[in-house]
Amino acid sequence: MHDADAPRDTLLIVEDEPKIARLVADYLEGSGFATHPIDHGDAVLPWLQENMAGEGAPSLVLLDLMLPGTDGLTLCREIRQRWPKLAIIMLTARVEEVDRLLGLELGADDYICKPFSPREVVARVKAVLRRSRAASDPAASDGSNLVLDDDGWRALADGQDLGLTAVEYQLLKVMMQSPGRIFSRDQLMDRMYRDHRIVSERTVDSHVKKLRKKISDTWPEREIIRSVYGVGYKYQPEE
Incomplete structure (x- = not known):
């Protein structure tokens, strides 16, 4: 159960299909996360530029590969260059892109192939956030000892x-x-x-x-x- 008084991680959901974006957001919010949706690639970098320094700065970006405007691959590269510690999970229906998504060139932390289960998205988000915190805190573990x-x-x-x-x-x-x-x-x-x-x-x-x-x-x-x-x-x- 999420503590209502504890600060919540904000997740940026970049997905141009409204039904998918809403479904994922509902599951994530039900697991104690705050979410912010963006449905156009051109709006992502300006929003991050405005919000990364504030209290609502996202801990992770769920980033669809195929977007109107700036595509997901370009955005992943730009985000990694500007905000190297911001976690990124790519959403893709193009399995042939997986190696590039996780490669050094782009630096996504993980990927999820469509179609996917919303519960899988929640689990992968939690896992990536655990890893990113463990990287900055050597005493952290994944809970398995x-x-x-x-x-x-x-x-x-x-x-x-x-x-x-x-x-x-x-x-x-x-x-x-x-x-x-x-x-x-x-x-x-x-x-x-x-x-x-x-x-x-x-x-x-x-x-x-x-x-x-x-x-x-x-x-x-x-x-x-x-x-x-x-x-x-x-x-x-x-x-």
């Missing part, structure tokens, strides 16, 4: 070192950066092996199996790395 130590390449579960290999650590880190997102084996391989070496899907499965075993040795009652049949794997911390 699983902490990554990049300096020592260690994963600590309730303070206990899981003893991961470098590949297992990288695999866990990739999935923890996008809680709830389903990664295919190919996507995991691309992010785990930056040198683009040839690796079989069975190798990924083997690493995931070993990672899950090490986590279950510490948390036998919890399953945070989940298999999605026919698709891949996801990191799903318990609420």
Whole structure:
């Protein structure tokens, strides 16, 4: 339950389809967020310029890819350059753009493909906000008591070192950066092996199996790395 006296995160919803914008806003407001809708790409940067310094400054932008006026890709790039700490989740029906959305060139924090569930949007918004706060507060975690130590390449579960290999650590880190997102084996391989070496899907499965075993040795009652049949794997911390 949201505390009515606590300050609410404001979310900017940039979506030109009124029904989608209203549905998403209703779910987000029901989860304790304040929202502001914009339905035209040309209005986004002026609104941010006017409001980023005030009390109603947004914590996150839900940004549709296809907009009248300035398109979402251009806006994502401009927002990232002007306000680098402002979180961005892209909404897209164009799956072929996903790599660009999450690439260094544009720097979106996450993406959601249409059609989507409003509940998924709420979950992804909360996850991105948790990550952005964790980045500015090293003591923050995602609530699962699983902490990554990049300096020592260690994963600590309730303070206990899981003893991961470098590949297992990288695999866990990739999935923890996008809680709830389903990664295919190919996507995991691309992010785990930056040198683009040839690796079989069975190798990924083997690493995931070993990672899950090490986590279950510490948390036998919890399953945070989940298999999605026919698709891949996801990191799903318990609420």
